[in-house]
Structure formats: structure tokens, C-alpha cells
Amino acid sequence: MGKKLAVVALGGNALLRGDQAGTIDEQEENTALTLENLVFLINEGYDLIITHGNGPQVGNILMRNDAGEQMYNIAQMPVDICVADSQGGIGYMIERMFRNVLNKHGIRKNVICIVTQIVVDKNDAAFSDPQKRIGKIYTKEEAEHLSATKGWIFREEVKADGGFRRVVPSPVPIDIMNCSNIRDLARKGNIVIAAGGGGVPVYIDEKKDVRPAEAVIDKDLASSLLASLTGADEFYILTDVPYIYINYKKPDQEIKEFLSYTDAMKYLNEGQFAKGSMAPKIEACLNFLKRGGKMSVITEAFKLADKKYGSKITMEYED
């Protein structure tokens, strides 16, 4: 087993940017551009597992569920089904575009997408303090009605135009179904797409039945766990900044190209990284190293092929 295994997490922007309308043409073009950069890792001899976000896509699926109920009285699907839908649609799109990128480069490799359930703990503190905002912005009256009829929990938006958004828990992933199959498929040379959108969140009840969780799991934490459970050597988070920064967007901003576990943890604890954005990415990187991973990388997709770019965190680097 001489080949290195890498898990590469594609951020939301890698598939659909916030300034785009969300058409399939835009998504396909972004995806192909992102995947072009992974050819570098394939040529370097890596086996690959790809994970991806689903923020804009599952947001649209939730909005369509709302609209379908209002216009046509079609039963809304719960969050777990919406996440699973997004794994199917996005996973298929990535698989198809990846096949075409490989074809363009004359690389003979197969691509396969696994619908992935990820297990959380029903007693995770997140379930009593839901924080993750999903779906559309409602008026106060709509939110009160939905709260009464569906039991949804809402929080007021802080932005100028206000309104209310549904919040769901974002529990910590503790196990991933089919991770040994995902590893075996990757080790046989398949590029495996898995754990999309942080995985379909489920928990195991007292009868050992698998039950759906009305929750969403952070994509980077889920990807990091998948990297550990598949015995990956390296874990890449592709996002919309080229580096990890200290004093980000301040006059004394500093690029951190090489970080040790200890220093990254220190900066994390100092609050150097934005909550819900860079902080969970750093946490995901550190978790991977703590569980035995060799290197975590945070960078932009199109900087991947240039080894000078991107921030690398390992156990041994000294700041």
C-alpha cells in the first residue's frame, strides 16, 4: 500500500458561489474548474476521497419544499431527506464532471458516489441549543405558525431586513456508515465521493435502530472524521481563502503557511478564527492530526497544484 490516501473537502464556493443564481450550468462550470485542480493530486499518485458542502443546494431544496407545500400541498420532507436528496444531486454532478476532467487528461480512473449516513449522539448538547440557520427567512407571523404546526424552532435574523429563520442542531459526528467500504473503494483506485453536506444525520436509539436526526452536521468536521476512519494520510479543506491568517483583515494580518498542532490550537483558543467559518475548519484539521493524521491543508482549490501556496498544519512544525 505505497500510495497516499487524501480526503479532500470541497467548500460551498467550489460548487456554487454566493453571487451566482444557482443554475445547473454555473454549478457544472464551477465544479469542473475545481476538479481540474485535483488532477495534480492524482498525478502525484494519491488515492482520493472527495467530500463536499451543500449549503446553497440544500437551502434551495428546503425553499422548494416550502413552495411546493404552499402552492401544491405537497408534503414537506424532513431535513435528513433533504440532505440525502442533495447528496444524490451534487454527488452525481461531481461524479459526472470528474469523469470528464479525467477524460480530458487521459487519466483512466473510475468515480463512485456513496450516499452516506453519519451518526451523531442523541444526547449531544447541540440538540438542546439549535444554532444552525437553514431554509428561508419568514415573517414573525409565519414563524409562529410553523412553530405551532411543525414544532420548528426559529431565531430572529440580525441583518437589517430582519425576519426569522429556522434553526436546527449541529451535533458532532461520531461515526460514519460504510467507511470501510469507502476506504476499500478508494484503495482500489476509485475516486470516491462521500459524506456530502456533512452526511445524512442519524442517531442510534436504545433498540439499536437507526433514527433520523433533524439536524445538519458541519461538513469539515464530518470530512475530518471520514479522513481518520479511512486511515487517510492527508486531509485537505478547499475554501475561498488561500491561507490561514492571524489577525485576519487587520493591519497586522499575517499569513501562516506552516503551523504546528500546538500553535494552531493556541490561535484557535485565542479566538483568532471566525466562528462558523475558519474556526470549525481549524478544529477539523486539528481533530484529524490528533487522531493520527499526518498533515492537514487549508487553501483555495486553484492553489492546490502550487506547493508554495496554502497553509499546512502538522504535529511537528514549530511556529
Add this chain to the structure above:
Amino acid sequence: MGKKLAVVALGGNALLRGDQAGTIDEQEENTALTLENLVFLINEGYDLIITHGNGPQVGNILMRNDAGEQMYNIAQMPVDICVADSQGGIGYMIERMFRNVLNKHGIRKNVICIVTQIVVDKNDAAFSDPQKRIGKIYTKEEAEHLSATKGWIFREEVKADGGFRRVVPSPVPIDIMNCSNIRDLARKGNIVIAAGGGGVPVYIDEKKDVRPAEAVIDKDLASSLLASLTGADEFYILTDVPYIYINYKKPDQEIKEFLSYTDAMKYLNEGQFAKGSMAPKIEACLNFLKRGGKMSVITEAFKLADKKYGSKITMEYED
């Protein structure tokens, strides 16, 4: 490799009946009841690949796409993405419910769902004569507008309340991506869910790129091809009638419990089987035998465990 491999196609009714509202509770209950019957095949020692329809579910996804565009101006997804979405949502649901059925029976087997692209021929005659009705019923004015803006093709409904429905081609499946992985996973003892909704329809262009087809593939023809390509011994279609009938619903109706290939083909050519319903199922069964399969079975899910029930077609039976 002493174990027999069976491909079992679950009909639309196995997951959601036409008289139901389509809530997730209904779908989960139907699915669990259907899967209970497959325990018989597992106890008989079969390796299993499960395929499924997606008619009601993808119908709802298409309607939600329409509503989302009208209410919130969210870009509609093309048919291939909608089918892939349905593979994710339904596949996850079947996987989760199957895990619980296995848990109830104390059976230790893993379940895995593969998002599946199925290749059609761009020159298939179906592309110049789209016949498969999908999505909502529109007024004449709406249909004309959508035809002009999106290039959709419509046909008038024959039912009393009329209206127009979009039609898409239903080409013949010619190849299935990842079928060797699907076979290997099943042969290692995983229950594999694949080729949902007839598969995500794609074609290979002159550059050998994989391109999406705005089409839907018949679920039974796709399942039959998967059975052949994975080297399955037996192919089961679970539907809403317990047998194949001759002179169906006529005074001289006759149950056909055992049918030879020759006789089934004769009845098919005589027009004994309803177009778009039993006829493609018989065709799928015969294709499987012609390509070397040992036995095709058509029956209701809950009759599966009783070997006296159901219609079996083989090469050698004589009528």
C-alpha cells in the same frame, strides 16, 4: 462463490401508494413492510442488490422545482439532477429502514447505496418521440409559455379534466456505471441499493464526455440490465399484482404461475400485457433470461416468502 445473487426491483407502490399523501411517515412504513419480505431471501442465502422506482417522489421533486421558481425565483434543476436527488433521498430511506429490519431479525449485514448513472444512446429513437409524462399538469397557456422559454415538449392529457403535461424520452439503457463495484460489494455480503428510478440518464458524446440526458429510463429495464451486468442468478420485480395474468380482468382471466421464455414472448407479442405497465416488466424479465439469467419472477412483495405464489419465467418451462 456458492451464494446466489438476486436483483430485486421495488415498484413505486412498495414505497408510496397512489392513494397516500406522500408524507415521510407513510413512505417509511411502506418501505419497512416491503423490506420485511426480503428477509426471506437473505435467510435463503442470497446476496442482494435492490433497485427501486421513483415515480411519486421525482414527481414531487419536479413540482417543488416549479413552485420554487414561481414563488422564490429559484433556478429549476434539469431532469437528471431531479432523478439524482430522488436516488439520494429514497436510497437513504431504504438503507436506513433496511438496517432496522435487519436489526429486528438479528441479521448482521451491511447496506450501502450507490448513486448510479445509466448510459443511453443519444440516437435512441425515443429522443425524437418523447412519450414519458412527468411533472405537473399545466394549462394550455402555461404549456405554451414553458415550451417557448424552456424548450419543453408537452402532450395533452386524455383524462376528463384535461391540461398538458411535459413529456421526455424514455430511451433504452445500454450500460451502467459502477456495475462491477456494485457486484463486488454485493458479493462481499453488502446489500447494495443502486440504479434508483431507472438510473440518472446520461449519454457519451463524440469526445467521450458524459453528458446529461433530459430523459427518464424505465426502472424495470434498467434493473434487468443491472441484473445481467452483475451476473445475477435471479431477477425479481415486486409490483402490485401477485401474478402474471392472461386475459387480465376479463371473464377468462388466467393466472400464469410458470412461464417459458417462448410463451411469455408470445403473449407479449399478442398484446396481452398493458403498455407502460406489465409489458415493460415482461420485457425486462425476458431480456434478463436472453442475456443468460436463470429465472425472472414477478409478484407482490408480501407474497415473496411463499414460494407457491408469484409468476416465474425461465428459459426451459413449457406452458
